[in-house]
Amino acid sequence: MEFSGKSAFVTGGGGGMGLNIAQDLLRGGANVTLFDLKPAPAGLDEGPGKATYVQGDLTDEPRVGKAMAQTFDANGRLDYLVNAAGVLLLGQDKSLVEIDLDLWDRVLVIDLKSMVHTVRHAVPLMRKNGGGAMVHFSSVQCLRGDDQPQDGYQASKAAMVALSKSIAIQFAADYIRSNVIYPGPTMTPMQARWENNPEAQAAVAGRVPLGRIGTSQDMSNACLFLLSEKASFITGTELIVDGGVMAKP
Template sequence: MMNAAGLFDIQGQNAIVTGAANGIGRAMAEVLLANGANVTLVDLDRSVLALAQALDGSPGRAQGVVADVADAAQLTEAMARAYGWQGRMDIVCANAGKGAGAGPLNPAGALAAVSPQEWTGIVELNLTSVFNTIQMAASYMRPQKSGRIIVTSSVAGLRGETMVGYAYAATKAATANLVRQAAIELSRDNVLINAIAPGPIRTNIGNGRMHDGTVEEAFAGRVPLGRIGEPEEIKGVTMLLASAASSYITGAVIPIDGGCNACG
């Protein structure tokens, strides 16, 4: 019988995390490294280079790559660098994304206020780059007959949400169903793909508005646990979905939201 250490063993596996400079992506990279995976941290923010250097050897190896994952060529290069490090691709965290401003009850977030440029920019990063990341990950994993893909969706993609923008809610709903769709195909090659659906988490998304006390209080008032979450609270589910502990889980969308989704 395998014990807990064996179930969650990712020692020596090769991983890549997009949007890794801070927030949920950083938490994902930290927990994978702490458990012995070798991780390529990718972000448009150049601070990812210093972060990778600081995390290297803790105990996994870390390398940083500055790339805009919404640019298919840059994403392709980042994935190739990650794969080339060990000649395999075991864990891919498609986490990069951004907020879309105010929700629909705020005049700034109403239908008429959403510009084509804003809509297109959010779709390119939150949806198209996620599809591209999954597609590229699959091209490396399918010949291996193994792999884990973890996509960051959102509770805002599972139900209506008054406090987030149209483009964010729409793209996060799309990523949730993208995961379900991809699971049907990739399961034939033992590549498992799942999504996490965070509720309000204290990150820098939306220009850091989750660090604003008034905004935090508003979000916390909608959470059954009575508070917003911390990025560290993503780590447990990341380990579950990255390891053998999730060997019979694919196509799932797992809320990490303090009970928000239970309220409908």
């Protein structure tokens, strides 16, 4: 897909999916700002698009606003926002009846309120260039209960979907589209516990009808489609990218 002349802001750009998406947008010719807590990864200067890496915390709303404004100023436009940052605090994020409530607040600030921070700064800038497209990463986790609950994560990911629909309708007249991807199990740094653990990988893959764990490339393919003009009539909806897990009875 062709993204020449476009300008994108990708959160979680130092991680698995966000980095893959940013690299694919750069290959497609877009200029991309990658925003993440982590230091910049290698391989961002291959182009043809120009990468700008911002090391920062999405919970710091003024910092997000500044980076977004700098993205607009450098490129004269902002076309795409990808919200791929997130945390899954396994072992700490648990049932609502036992979770530490400060931990609950922390998860909701990172996984949900960060989306508010990015979107509220992106909308006025996208309006200036006559529209844009957003993709927010939720999770299949929020579509059903779990006997090993992560209720902070679950609630955040569900709320993202509701917000995305609201954004889609509020700003449809501005030609700003907003859609969600629900990833299934995907091999990224978030799931480092599966790395070097063939038994765990086989167990996870065995629960996926297509017989394998997802990759960040699977997610990037879906994301770039939703950002692209090929999805110009798609807004306010969700795409499950999980190898069939949620279709299984």
